[in-house]
Amino acid sequence: MGPTGRPITNFPEPPPLDGHGPARIISLCNQKGGVGKTTTTINLGASFAEYGRRVLAIDFDPQGALSAGLGVPTHDVPTIYDLLLGTIKNPAEAIVHTNVPGLDVIPANIDLSAAEVHLVNEVARETILARVLRKVSDDYDVILIDCQPSLGLLTVNALTAAHGVLIPLECEFFALRGVALLVETIEKVQDRLNPAIKLDGILATMFDARTLHSREVLERVVENFGDDVLETVIGRTVKFPDASVAGSPITTFAPDHSAAHSYRQVARELIARGAVA
Ligand SMILES: Nc1ncnc2c1ncn2[C@@H]1O[C@H](COP(=O)(O)OP(=O)(O)O)[C@@H](O)[C@H]1O
Numbered sequence: 427m428g429p430t431g432r433p434i435t436n437f438p439e440p441p442p443l444d445g446h447g448p449a450r451i452i453s454l455c456n457q458k459g460g461v462g463k464t465t466t467t468i469n470l471g472a473s474f475a476e477y478g479r480r481v482l483a484i485d486f487d488p489q490g491a492l493s494a495g496l497g498v499p500t501h502d503v504p505t506i507y508d509l510l511l512g513t514i515k516n517p518a519e520a521i522v523h524t525n526v527p528g529l530d531v532i533p534a535n536i537d538l539s540a541a542e543v544h545l546v547n548e549v550a551r552e553t554i555l556a557r558v559l560r561k562v563s564d565d566y567d568v569i570l571i572d573c574q575p576s577l578g579l580l581t582v583n584a585l586t587a588a589h590g591v592l593i594p595l596e597c598e599f600f601a602l603r604g605v606a607l608l609v610e611t612i613e614k615v616q617d618r619l620n621p622a623i624k625l626d627g628i629l630a631t632m633f634d635a636r637t638l639h640s641r642e643v644l645e646r647v648v649e650n651f652g653d654d655v656l657e658t659v660i661g662r663t664v665k666f667p668d669a670s671v672a673g674s675p676i677t678t679f680a681p682d683h684s685a686a687h688s689y690r691q692v693a694r695e696l697i698a699r700g701a702v703a
């Protein structure tokens with residue numbers, strides 16, 4: 427049995443793709459901070475790229491942690507903010523290659539914190555990101571959006587642009603607190619803006635198999651969400667902060683670490699579930 431109480435599946439190595447695009451767009455959302463959204467975006471993106479998928483990661487948090495974690499500059503460069511405001515029309519001007527072949531990023535910085543105020547009077551303000559991403563979708567197989575810890579207009583834009591949502595949940599006290607509100611927000615977006623959006627999965631992060639507490643939290647999560655919980659669980663390890671400081675995914679910083687293998691497995695599981703080509 428795996429940690430989620432189901433038999434362990436050996437997700438197969440995905441076959442190479444014949445061609446590329448259009449991208450499936452996945453938003454990584456949880457209005458709680460520090461649950462592993464950014465870490466998951468970085469490492470899942472790097473893992474899909476290792477499997478030959480073309481990946482674009484969108485930094486959609488003014489903290490810019492995704493950009494920093496991928497070693498990409500955020501100052502005096504075009505960012506997602508410029509694309510949202512239309513001061514830059516062509517996303518290619520903001521796209522940066524990372525050190526991981528096949529993984530590109532559109533950076534963000536603190537400017538993005540002004541976006542909600544600036545966009546509030548725009549026509550169709552919820553669909554601005556969707557319209558930006560439409561221009562690059564054909565060049566990628568998957569686009570991952572690293573959301574900020576809030577359910578405001580930026581996150582609604584991310585949900586409106588997405589085909590699927592991946593919710594990272596930290597295996598800690600109160601992990602489930604707030605998830606009902608997140609699900610409600612997803613349902614509202616589905617009802618009013620994006621009928622096709624679906625929940626791609628819930629990813630348990632920072633799991634510590636040695637503590638009863640971690641195991642109990644995971645049990646509760648599975649009780650609540652059943653098969654929506656991915657079989658793959660991410661363990662707690664200091665390798666993640668170490669890799670962030672080095673500005674690289676764990677899959678290249680410590681390629682043989684169990685945590686690197688876990689994220690590759692998440693990538694294979696999502697491909698096996700049909701969330702990504
Ligand atoms: N599985 C893990 N084990 C240990 N530390 C982790 C793990 N995942 C993320 N972290 C660390 O926890 C902090 C918050 O993670 P992050 O991905 O930035 O969360 P979020 O984007 O949801 O705010 C970061 O310092 C990160 O390096």
Ligand SMILES: [Mg+2]
Pocket residue numbers: 463464465487491572573574
């Ligand atoms: Mg983050």
